Amino acid sequence: MARKKRTSLPQPSKQRFFSFETPNEKWVTDITYLMFSGQKLYNSVMKDLYNNEIVAYQISRRNDLKLVMGTLKKQRKNGMM
Incomplete structure (x- = not known):
């Protein structure tokens, strides 16, 4: 049985630069969990990439x-918006 030739994948850039002309042009979101008094709480955050400002967040048990x-x-x- 012949082996497939291995191809190398491009390495991801360690530095990525984003620049935007105006606020509210591009947002990113993230959800992370926090342990608080023995229970998981989920924090949903929305960030504006223009100035890295947190523009909204919400915490939930789910x-x-x-x-x-x-x-x-x-x-x-x-x-x-």
């Missing part, structure tokens, strides 16, 4: 769509 949509609704309430 990591679900409701958590993400709640974060987005908070962003909309702030008038930035």
Whole structure:
């Protein structure tokens, strides 16, 4: 049985530079969990890449769509959408 020739994959860049002209042009989100008094709490955060400002966040006991949509609704309430 012949072995397939191995090809090398491009190495990911360690430094990535993003620049944006105006606020609210590009957002990123992240969800992480925190242990608090023996229970998991999920923190959903939305960040503006223009100035790295946290523009909305929400904490929940469940990591679900409701958590993400709640974060987005908070962003909309702030008038930035």
